Amino acid sequence: MNASPDTDDAQDNPPADLVAGTVIRSTGSWCDVRTDEETIPARVRGRFQLGEQGATSPVAVGDRVLVKRNADATGVITHIDERKNQLGRRAAGRRVGREHILVANIDCVWIVQSIRLPRPNAGFVDRVLVTAEANEIPAGIVLNKSDLIQEEHAEIIAELRNNYARIGYPVLTVSAKTGEGMDALREHLAGKTSVLTGPSGVGKSSLINVLEPGLDIRTSHVSTKTRRGRHTTAYAALFSLRSGGYIVDTPGIREFGVLYIDPWELSHYFIEFKPYIKDCRFPTCTHDHEPECAIKEGVAEGGISERRYQSYLNILDAIHLGDKDVGR
Ligand SMILES: Nc1nc2c(ncn2[C@@H]2O[C@H](COP(=O)(O)OP(=O)(O)OP(=O)(O)O)[C@@H](O)[C@H]2O)c(=O)[nH]1
Ligand SMILES: [Mg+2]
Ligand SMILES: [Zn+2]
Missing domain, CATH: 3.40.50.300 (P-loop containing nucleotide triphosphate hydrolases)
Incomplete structure (x- = not known):
């Protein structure tokens, strides 16, 4: 009856020496973890394995975590729950x-x-x-x-x-x-x-x-x-x-670079492009140099804004450059 929608995974029943909470501030090596009763300054040791793909990640604000208490008022983060996003x-x-x-x-x-x-x-x-x-x-x-x-x-x-x-x-x-x-x-x-x-x-x-x-x-x-x-x-x-x-x-960001997006997927994340994509001649169309491109037609006829399309091309370029980076 009293189950809170905020608690799930391991946090419903954490082992006795562990306490569940949410990371409310993170400086990288230290976090503040808010539990039901208090805020615990907790140390972060390295990166954590998250999800099934084996990806690792540092702790982030918003993470639901388990903290092991130290003898002083601090703790150590021992587990991060799988992220919703x-x-x-x-x-x-x-x-x-x-x-x-x-x-x-x-x-x-x-x-x-x-x-x-x-x-x-x-x-x-x-x-x-x-x-x-x-x-x-x-x-x-x-x-x-x-x-x-x-x-x-x-x-x-x-x-x-x-x-x-x-x-x-x-x-x-x-x-x-x-x-x-x-x-x-x-x-x-x-x-x-x-x-x-x-x-x-x-x-x-x-x-x-x-x-x-x-x-x-x-x-x-x-x-x-x-x-x-x-x-x-x-x-x-x-x-x-x-x-x-x-x-x-969050801290101000000078440049917001996109991560982990393939060139062929990018147009799916420009929501107003979606209805056009299926009409491109090539299913792998990147809407850049390819002929008979429905996105380019959409821009010409005014359904897609010129500026958003230019933005799309800029991001596509950045993704291609990033790919080269990896190969170095
Ligand atoms: N005129 C005006 N100034 C504002 C308004 N909101 C914020 N400012 C001013 O803008 C400046 C920057 O505000 P911050 O809240 O520090 O900006 P921030 O986005 O948190 O910046 P970072 O923490 O560096 O990322 C301050 O001088 C604010 O007083 C507003 O609605 N009108
Ligand atoms: Mg600020
Ligand atoms: Zn196209």
């Missing part, structure tokens, strides 16, 4: 295989962009969307700093709406400063575990500070000279929301 990216400038798992076991990913300082980056949005689709995680876009909107931004905003809202991704325009749009965001977050991701300085931590007053997460100014954030949030952290649900703050 994970959101990972390729670490910038590194070779393929250098994955960086941002968060595990989430219900929704929100890509945060700002009107300016820094400006929206549609390529970034598309790379996260592809990753979310590949991992079957619902996604949406939060456009923050609406208080800074001026006439010159009308086009950018209209394009974001056109490109994303019309293909089914929610686009919320909000301001952490004035509170505009925050109720709509709150409604979307209720009862779920959501993660905010985006470049540094777009206001991820500021938004969480508004959603959950009292947290006082550190934020800092965007440099007006470089127009970049200062990478204020260093580690991902999960917070519970009084209104129900959880939210994960």
Whole structure:
């Protein structure tokens, strides 16, 4: 009767000297694990085997884990439950295989962009969307700093709406400063575990500070000279929301590289491409150089946006380059 939907696997009946919890903060070698009663600082030893494919992974925020207590107040993580899903990216400038798992076991990913300082980056949005689709995680876009909107931004905003809202991704325009749009965001977050991701300085931590007053997460100014954030949030952290649900703050990302996607699969993660794919002449069409390509026809006739198609080609290029990396 009292079974909580949050507990499953080994955690229903952990051995007596082990305690089950959720990783709410991770610095790599140390984590904070929240149990029913307390938060235990726990050491992580290396990577863990997850699932049946033999893949290994470091512990991530959102992981359900077992902790063995030490004599002092600390613990050691001994087990990670199989993940429902994970959101990972390729670490910038590194070779393929250098994955960086941002968060595990989430219900929704929100890509945060700002009107300016820094400006929206549609390529970034598309790379996260592809990753979310590949991992079957619902996604949406939060456009923050609406208080800074001026006439010159009308086009950018209209394009974001056109490109994303019309293909089914929610686009919320909000301001952490004035509170505009925050109720709509709150409604979307209720009862779920959501993660905010985006470049540094777009206001991820500021938004969480508004959603959950009292947290006082550190934020800092965007440099007006470089127009970049200062990478204020260093580690991902999960917070519970009084209104129900959880939210994960993450460090700003300069480049969100896609992981583990084959060239032929990529178009399946551009959701508006799907109805066209079957009409390409070649079943293995990558919609790049091949003749009689239904995607290219879709772009020509306006059903697929030129910009999304360009984004597709950019990611395809990056995947091909990554393949070469592996062979080195
Ligand atoms: N004008 C305006 N400024 C905002 C808004 N939201 C956040 N900011 C400012 O933007 C700057 C960056 O905010 P942060 O919350 O630190 O950004 P972040 O996305 O968490 O950045 P990282 O932790 O570096 O990834 C701060 O100076 C905030 O005060 C907003 O809605 N309007
Ligand atoms: Mg932050
Ligand atoms: Zn094609």
